[in-house]
Amino acid sequence: MQFSAVFATLVLAVSARPPTMMRLKATADYSWEVTEWTATCPNTTCKYDFKIHGTENLAGNPKKPGFTARCAGDIEGSPYRLCSLEDDETNTRRVASKLLPATSKSANSTTARIQVSLQYIDLDTDSSWWNYTGHATTRYTQTPLDFTITPDEIFGVA
Ligand SMILES: *[C@@H]1O[C@H](CO)[C@@H](O)[C@H](O)[C@H]1NC(C)=O
Ligand SMILES: *[C@@H]1O[C@H](CO)[C@@H](O)[C@H](O)[C@H]1NC(C)=O
Numbered sequence: 001m002q003f004s005a006v007f008a009t010l011v012l013a014v015s016a017r018p019p020t021m022m023r024l025k026a027t028a029d030y031s032w033e034v035t036e037w038t039a040t041c042p043n044t045t046c047k048y049d050f051k052i053h054g055t056e057n058l059a060g061n062p063k064k065p066g067f068t069a070r071c072a073g074d075i076e077g078s079p080y081r082l083c084s085l086e087d088d089e090t091n092t093r094r095v096a097s098k099l100l101p102a103t104s105k106s107a108n109s110t111t112a113r114i115q116v117s118l119q120y121i122d123l124d125t126d127s128s129w130w131n132y133t134g135h136a137t138t139r140y141t142q143t144p145l146d147f148t149i150t151p152d153e154i155f156g157v158a
């Protein structure tokens, strides 16, 4: 009881400055390239695999690190699954993807909806980070597809 009260006070003191949350307007001039997208639903359980690349942009505000990652996962509506980074960049970044529930449930629908998120430590300020989210509507196919995802939601925490 005594200990936890002291601990609670310490925690409060350390986190006295509340983090500032910033929401930015997404712009169409920044997007990610998806390549080698394949997705199938053998059984009713759908699964997917793709590569994604974002080009470094040091002129933008905020600056954006480059990244190349491979993402894979399954089951429409499941939580984010982390993608594996496949590049030599040293910035701290994390990429995750999830398969969204199909909007059209018609028996023959091959529509697949994928959501991707990129989170990274600000390139100038270690204590800040940014989180970008984008979606694409594509389809279940064994023939690899390429398409673009333009992030539509950006927020940062400083
Ligand atoms: C279909 O689902 C069953 C049960 O979940 C699983 O054992 C089997 O491996 C699946 N088949 C394929 C082709 O994924
Ligand atoms: C599904 O495909 C079959 C065969 O191609 C077709 O006869 C049927 O109308 C389709 N159903 C829907 C809901 O599109």
Ligand SMILES: *[C@@H]1O[C@H](CO)[C@@H](O)[C@H](O)[C@H]1NC(C)=O
Binding pocket: 080, 094, 095, 096, 117, 118, 119, 131, 132
């Ligand atoms: C971005 O933020 C969302 C909402 O908090 C979170 O669910 C997601 O995991 C974050 N993205 C990454 C790559 O961590």
